[in-house]
Amino acid sequence: MKAFKTLTKPLNPLYMLVLFDILAFFLLYIRKTPFDTQALIVGGALLAGTLLIYILTGIFQLGDRYMLLITAMLISIGELILYRLDSSLGLKQAIWLGVSFLVYFLCYGLFGLITFWKRIIWVFPLLSVLLFLLTMVFGTTVNGSKNWIFIKGMSIQTSEIIKLLFVFFLACYYSQRERLMDKYPRIWVTLIFMMLSYTMMGLMILQREWGTPMLLFLVFTLMLYIFEKDLRLFLLNGIAAAAASAVGLLFVHHIRVRVEALVNPWKDIAGKGYQITQSLFAIGSGDFFGRGIGLGRPDFIPDVKTDFIFSAICEEMGMFGGAAVILLFLLLAYRGFKIALECSDTFYKALALGITLIFAFQAFIIIAGVIKLFLLTGITLPFISYGGSSMVVNFAAMGILQRIAALRETEGGC
Amino acid sequence: MFEIVSSIFKYAFTLIIYIFIYNIIRLILMDIRSMSDKGRSGDMPRYVLKLSGVKGIADFVIEPVYDLNKVTTIGRAVENTITIEDDFLSATHARIIRKRKNYYLQDDNSTNGTFLNGKRLGKRRVRLKDGDQIHLGRCEFLFVMEKGQVSHESI
Secondary structure (H helix, E strand, O other): OHHHHHHHOOOOHHHHHHHHHHHHHHHHHOOOOOOOHHHHHHHHHHHHHHHHHHHHHHHHOOOOHHHHHHHHHHHHHHHHHHHHHOHHHHHHHHHHHHHHHHHHHHHHHHHHHOOOHHHHOOHHHHHHHHHHHHHHHHEEEEOOEEEEEEEOOEEEEHHHHHHHHHHHHHHHHHHHHHHHHHHOOHHHHHHHHHHHHHHHHHHHHHOOOOHHHHHHHHHHHHHHHHHOOOHHHHHHHHHHHHHHHHHHHHHOHHHHHHHHHHHOHHHHOOOOOHHHHHHHHHHHHHOOOOOOOOOOOHHHOOOOOOOOHHHHHHHHHHHHHHHHHHHHHHHHHHHHHHHHHHOOOHHHHHHHHHHHHHHHHHHHHHHHHHOOOOOOOOOOOOOOOOOHHHHHHHHHHHHHHHHHHHHHHHOOOO | OHHHHHHHHHHHHHHHHHHHHHHHHHHHHHHHHHHHHHHHOOOOOOEEEEEEEEOOOOOOOOOOEEEOOOEEEEEOOOOOOEEOOOOOOOOOOEEEEEEOOEEEEEEOOOOOOEEEOOEEOOOOOEEOOOOEEEEEOOEEEEEEEOOOOHHHHOO
16 A cells, blocks of 8 residues: 555656656647647557556556556656657557557566566576577578567567566576586586576577677676675686687678677768767757757658667757666666565566566666667667567566565565 | 757756666665565564473574564575584474464475474475474474564573
């Protein structure tokens, strides 16, 4: 009932969220002449869906409501910018959001019902390899990465699913490690674990995708640091990564181009540095408060709907808007870490941590990429970028994280 | 017309988002404070596990007194709240759970079993009383109420 006590406070974050949505979709409504009623319908549906989830969560205590509010704010900002960029894309994204809400509850329910997660550790690498083979056979190349499957006009990005499978695999391994090491020689268990992990990451490199393997590698390294007693393994992993990146830098043309674009994009503005310089121009023209929704020219930025959406936010909502997005991700990560810390079961702890790290690192890598702080790779900004599979998988992960939070609160430890 | 509204709204958006963030942080801080108050308040009797004996030669590190959290897991693995490297313990051997004012002992499918006052525990959790004897692996503990400094005298 604590959820209802705070409802009487006038500055409750929920009211701020509702106010934001109302203002945002009113603005989109009056943007076109004649007025765009579709914007009102999309906004109303989004608001209704968000409120429904919030109320259900409050009544039945389905997890952490701060995390829910933060996520709702992120998708509101994302939907506002996407609808402003392209109203048909905004509509599509709204439909995907509806699907994602359903998936969220489905994952929330299923994750609690299934208790044999720990015994099916082999399934996760197997499924990843299967997905990889599927994309190899039926896949289509989009933007140089062959990681899309088209089924009846719907495109699915398999690397998004592999991301979640990888986290499940790590969590299973760390909860089962002692038992496995009792049964088999320790060195073999570790070796096979490392081999499988690297296979799951390496398969994506074969598809010429760089962002997701880098993301998974960062998550993997942090998990090693947290859960391994022996730091030598962590150091060995670091040395291997340094060697691999050196080789990549010297021999892989694609990576060298990215590094050149990062070091000096001004040398070749029309070519290699085009994306990053356009992004920087957009962020710069935004100033502190931005140009205002609909008044900037984010259409000059390439890939603005997916990878470079953060630049569009910075241009139209300003540096303060961009900083707010980063703050929201920080708070999201903080809540996730807190859930992981309070779990006593290693499986739930590792899973909650892995999911949180995926959100946090993914946001970091792409934001750092578009502001020229780090190598630019093509991954989505969670909960904001356009993309059906990305949104659905993120909400599935969020459902699982919320279930872990709920288990911790009601059952005195998971 | 739209330009004017949009240029005004951009300040409104920034303000709203930052009030939102400020309030989330404030609520989270309130949550943390109320949680640590609960931990500090002395109305709840606090119990500890006191070591009463080890069978044979203790070739592992063991403390004389262990505090109990909301969930305390005991076993050989480092992930446990209480790690005892006794070969007769399972990786995750048993757990003690606090629910409101009561503590419950639960066996986590251990190989050698958990014994409460000499009786082997089944699958169900059992409520603990003051002075109960808990026996796992080669270690014997007493479940007793914490009495300030007294419990540390017996070292």
